[in-house]
Amino acid sequence: MDFLELDPGHINIILQYKIKLEKLGVKFDDEHLKETIYNYAHNLEPSIQAFMEYCAKGQLEQPNEFLIKALRYNWKPRNIANPPDLPVFTAADFDTGQTLEERQENYRRLCDLVKRSCHPSKPSPRFKPLRRLRLYDQRPDLTTIAQLMADPILRPEIERAIFQHPEWGYEITPNGVQELEF
Known part of the structure; x- marks a missing residue:
């Protein structure tokens, strides 16, 4: 990473967020990203924070392109007081060293355990439900x-x-x- 033409303040901002951005998939060796950082350095930190907030919605296919958009269009974070601290898990976070079959079996066992402990097999005869809960009442x-x-x-x-x-x-x-x- 060679941002020698930037002033030291901007270089410190890049170094401050570098590890988090790389974990989100940003590649600093991309020439298009480097050029955008040079041209839009005045908005560097708020754009990086807004990009990280945007990443909280889910893993991005092309994170460099979204960071470039954030810089060019002067994105501002919604929560400036508490910038996000890498809120999204990536596929690498779930790598347990087990085979796919072992992980699927563990997942099946977990589902069975949750079904047995959370859903009684017989409804309680003492309480008659007044109405059925709708699924949108239990919206994740x-x-x-994400x-x-x-x-x-x-x-x-x-x-x-x-x-x-x-x-x-x-x-x-x-x-x-x-x-x-809506």
């Missing part, structure tokens, strides 16, 4: 969905659940899961 939050989508084993199940439950208000896009605007 976007951060949880983190589960990062796991390659869980991703197909989460995608299927989102398609089966449009009342949750989520949509799968090339950039990850996004909330629908």
Whole structure:
């Protein structure tokens, strides 16, 4: 990484966020990114913070392109007081060293355990339900969905659940899961 033409303050900002950005997939050896950083250095830190907030929605296919957009279009973070601290898990975070079959078996056992402990097999005869809970009353939050989508084993199940439950208000896009605007 050679940003020798930048002033020391901007270089310190890059070094401060370098590890977090690389974990999100940003490649600093990209010439297009370097050129954009040179030309839009006046907005460097707020754009990096806004980019990291945007990454909280899900893992990005082309993180360099989104960071370039953040710099060029002067993105501002919503929560300046508490900049995000790498909120998204990536596929590498789920690498346990087990084979795919072992992980699937562990996941199946976990699902069985949750079903047995959370859902009684017989309804209680003392209480008559007044109404059925609707699924949108139990809507999962976007951060949880994004983190589960990062796991390659869980991703197909989460995608299927989102398609089966449009009342949750989520949509799968090339950039990850996004909330629908009503």
